Amino acid sequence: MAERDDHQSSADLWCEHCNRLIDASAVVLDEDGKEHCPSCTELVGKDATTSDDEESDDEEGFPKPPWHFKVLLMATVIYLIYRLIWFIFWISHHA
Ligand SMILES: [Zn+2]
Numbered sequence: 001m002a003e004r005d006d007h008q009s010s011a012d013l014w015c016e017h018c019n020r021l022i023d024a025s026a027v028v029l030d031e032d033g034k035e036h037c038p039s040c041t042e043l044v045g046k047d048a049t050t051s052d053d054e055e056s057d058d059e060e061g062f063p064k065p066p067w068h069f070k071v072l073l074m075a076t077v078i079y080l081i082y083r084l085i086w087f088i089f090w091i092s093h094h095a
Contacts, residue, residue: 017042 013022015037022044028036035045 013045015040015042015044 012024013027013035015022017040018037022037026038027044028038028041030036034043036042037044
């Protein structure tokens, strides 16, 4: 009983059938000791068919928005506007 806690129940498990993550505490343990989904009673975790599924990638594998690129662009634009205002200011005093 004690050796089970630090292994299986620490991580959440993915249900292929429901296409969602099952909380470790919500997983139903059957009499055979295997983990089942509480909604569809399909096997989850290591007992389920371990296919390298790529279709669940949209949950965590989506590309990050290039916010740093936008920040860089904004900084460049602000700097150019600042230099333009400075230049106009300088011209008006030296014309
Ligand atoms: Zn399920």
